[in-house]
Amino acid sequence: MRPIQRLLIIILVTVISACGHTTSQREPETAVPNSPTSDCQVIRHELGETRICGTPHSAIALDPHVLDLMLSLGIQPVGYAEVSEHLLGSPKLGEPMVQIKYLGNRVTSNPTHIGTRESPSLEAIVRLNPELILKEWPDTPLYTNLTKIAPTLIVRNSSADYQWQQGLLTLAQVFNREQQAKQVIDEYEQSIAQAKAELDLVANNSNVLLLAMGGVDKIAIDTEETFVKTLLKELGFQLTTPKQLQGREGRIDISLEIVPQLDADMLFVSAGWDSTVEDIQNLWRQHPILRSHPAARARRVYVIDGQLSRIRGPIASELMLAEIRKLLLPLGSSNQLTPENSDPVSQVNPN
Missing domain, CATH: 3.40.50.1980 (Nitrogenase molybdenum iron protein domain)
Incomplete structure (x- = not known):
């Protein structure tokens, strides 16, 4: 990457961070009451609280579990990070993913390859300018960086009794798809x-x-x-x-x-x-x-x-x-x- 491009990305991350999408590193916010001029909600999760306003139209899946949940609700990702040892072919960073094992036949959005679940590329995520970033497992250092780019939601908690139904209902609340979740x-x-x-x-x-x-x-x-x-x-x-x-x-x-x-x-x-x-x-x-x-x-x-x-x-x-x-x-x-x-x-x- 050219120095000027890297500088622009750093500036963009800093500006987004200053806008303050997520409340995990600050005093907890109160959910905004329903009103004709506001449709924001605060979702509590393992690493804090995430404030989401409106229905996100561009979301990134940082692992296959989140991708499964999204596809089950009819939501297509703009970017995806696969588990490293399960990558099919040799996808290039920043380019569309052609093959995704087990879930690929349900993906129609040609999501951008943004790295692996273990090491997603913040630069590739910034370029996509997502409205929401979704991740399964809590990872505090990565989460802190992601919140500087876009609202970031941790789908599951760290307890052993977590089941996918919980994560599905959480995403249904975010995307206003409670009926689809109930049907699934x-x-x-x-x-x-x-x-x-x-x-x-x-x-x-x-x-x-x-x-x-x-x-x-x-x-x-x-x-x-x-x-x-x-x-x-x-x-x-x-x-x-x-x-x-x-x-x-x-x-x-x-x-x-x-x-x-x-x-x-x-x-x-x-x-x-x-x-x-x-x-x-x-x-x-x-x-x-x-x-x-x-x-x-x-x-x-x-x-x-x-x-x-x-x-x-x-x-x-x-x-x-x-x-x-x-x-x-x-x-x-x-x-x-x-x-x-x-x-x-x-x-x-x-x-």
Whole structure:
């Protein structure tokens, strides 16, 4: 970037900062009462309060969860920051994003690539001049800088019991789309009820364990609520925590040798780190220690894409629910174990 361009951007950020869009670093403001001349609202969130006047017409999504929520409400982003390891192709900073995994078929606005979720470009965001910036997780240093550009809203809190319905209702309030949000939630609940009835026999006869895996040296168990765990519970499945890990919290790393000792007759394995679904499927097919687990011998190992767990919104829930139904419904008609020398992995590869 030329020196004069960089100087202009710095001046623009300073001027915007002086206008004061967000109240997080100041004394909390009182929401402006409804009147013929004012339609402002103050949204409280994890890092403070954000004052938004009118309905924003240009918003930036700084992560896939926010993008999922926006698209579910029919809101298109002007800019988007993807998780670094899930970028498709080689998008150039400041240019339209052509491919977005899982959500791309619902994006029609050709959003500008503004960097990654981990490191968004403030300069690229300034150029878009957004009316609102949306982010899932609290990040105080980044948030402070973003508020100098435009009102910035943190969609979720840091508690483990956050669900996408909360974030959806928050955005619905901001964009005046409460009816659309109610419809999305109602349709999801109907889909869950239908799938739960269909999978009742399987759920009542299965002891399920969730693993995160990026290779034989990267295996972990999440003891807190996760996207997939919540979904399986809503379907009526009983999820287990290994006895040796009970009482511990968070994501717990385990060794490869521990895996065959884990008590479960069904395993869901989330492909994470920089591993693909195919990578983890092949490990379970080829590694003798993994193949020795009873769930592998019964061909009840289901490898899922960890990116859906990172999106974890209503669209991701719809995709994951469709895969679970497709994979598990056949078990309702047959509980026969497959031979030990057969493929231990049931195909799971959401598209």
